Amino acid sequence: MIVARLPKGARVIIYGAGGRGRLLELTLEDRRPDVTVLGYSDTFKRGRYGSSPIFPPEELSGDFDYLIVASAYADKIITDLPEAVLPKVLSYDPVTPPFDPKGIAEGSIAIASTRSSQAMLMNFFNLSMFGPKTQFSVVHLDPVWTLSLWNAHLQGLVAEGRVRHHEAATPDEFEGVYLPEYGNEHVLRFFNSTPLAAVPLCNAGLRSRLRNTMLGLRGRFSRLSVVEFGSICTVTGGNFSTLAIAEMLSSGDSFVTVNLDAGSIQSVQSVCREHSLVDYYCGTSGGFIEERLAGMGTIHFACLLHQPCSEASVASEFEVIERHIPKGGRVLFAHTNRHAALPALEQLLAEKEFETLYRDNAGWMLERQ
Structure with a gap:
């Protein structure tokens, strides 16, 4: 960073x-x-x-x-x-999630900290991390307002009012929020219980992008219907795509994750054990399309993560799924880069008026216009 x-x-x-x-x-x-x-x-x-x-x-x-x-x-x-x-x-911490301001050239960003974040906070206070028109505020997440473990420099900044408790901050103040301890389950759970959870994350990576996508869709549709083919995960399970989506579900939403074998389903169930709205389908994506797709009706977010989008089968599956995606709905392809997609898929996306939101070596997110 x-x-x-x-x-x-x-x-x-x-x-x-x-x-x-x-x-x-x-x-x-x-x-x-x-x-x-x-x-x-x-x-x-x-x-x-x-x-x-x-x-x-x-x-x-x-x-x-x-x-x-x-x-x-x-x-x-x-x-x-x-x-x-x-x-x-x-x-310098190579494990800290990369900071991604997401093109915020003006406005305010919240840095959501805890007692164990003081080393990271030194970077924001002592180094120019933003453009001249971007401001940042440090919002402390600790349920107990105890900063006695912080160094004298940071305590002085607290006295100047440059660090606030989360209860003194409102989501309307910020265009983005950076959560350096995004991989810490306890911190994330508490963060999600605060009003700041309604602000898009300025963390780089698939999990935060999925979270921000769900936030954006939540603002457009009263209830969400999501389908995921395959689950992207790390060795630790901390970045399961399924978990990132499940964390943002509300009552009335529907979410089906499709995985090929029982072992994969068991792994995802273990990570998402606290999220009861996840529906697990064990089988092929083709089997799901044949057996369940028609019953889903509208699909607001389709994640085709099971195969590279250079595979002809992905284009064929998308051709069926896109009929269920409304204007403003999104689709995510994985295992991609700027040259990997089949021309047939590129043409189909253009014909069906899907516009690229971002595209890199890890994923390709599009929205229906």
């Missing part, structure tokens, strides 16, 4: 003489050769790390632009750093 936004020619020190710090150094060498790494700092290590010197934390001077903490213990490290260097501190 921070590598691309570092100022040109920045001089940095990496805090964390270990694997994550080395990964950051290699990333900077590859993507930002204009940035100079002056060396490392570390809580325990001294001497050199590779060919780079290790500066003791207590001896850090101001002769650098940024101190980038690259450690799984970033929150604790930042709390213990000398107060004088805190305005120059950033954090």
Whole structure:
């Protein structure tokens, strides 16, 4: 998140003489050769790390632009750093969801934080992350307003009113919200219980895109009917496409996920066990179309994730499904890139007035005009 936004020619020190710090150094060498790494700092290590010197934390001077903490213990490290260097501190976490402002050139973005988000917040306060006409507000999600674990720099910003409790914020204030702990089930569950859940996410990735799609469709249709062929997931199960959709269902909605075998169904059921509105169909997509599609009526969102859209069968299935998709409804293809779709599918989408919303190597989202 921070590598691309570092100022040109920045001089940095990496805090964390270990694997994550080395990964950051290699990333900077590859993507930002204009940035100079002056060396490392570390809580325990001294001497050199590779060919780079290790500066003791207590001896850090101001002769650098940024101190980038690259450690799984970033929150604790930042709390213990000398107060004088805190305005120059950033954090590097390759696991944090990428920030995607979604073209918000003007307006306000909420950064939804918790007690364990202080390292990430340093990036927003100490580095220019937005254009000149975009503002951001930090909205604290902790049910208990306890910030005693935060460092002095952030506590000063709280005193200035730059960090607010979520109960003091309304969704109408924001065009987007960034949730850095989107993969944390407990944080996500609490976030979804707040009014901020009605604001589109500024997180990159399939799961947040699906969530935002469901939010947009919810604003157009009184009830939603969704069908999904195949479930995209990570090894941890944290990014199941099925879960992202299920989280946004309301009473009266219908959602059928179609998976080929019992093992796949069992995996999805395990992840979506708290969402009773999910209907599971075990079998082929062709079998579902033959047996169940007619009974679904209108389909507001169709996710064809089971095969690459270069396969002729995907075009054939879409030709049947599109008859159920109304104006304003959407379709998502997966396993795609800018050159993978069959010409027949491209032509059919154009004829049926589907317009591309986004298209990358992971997915292709279209809306019926």
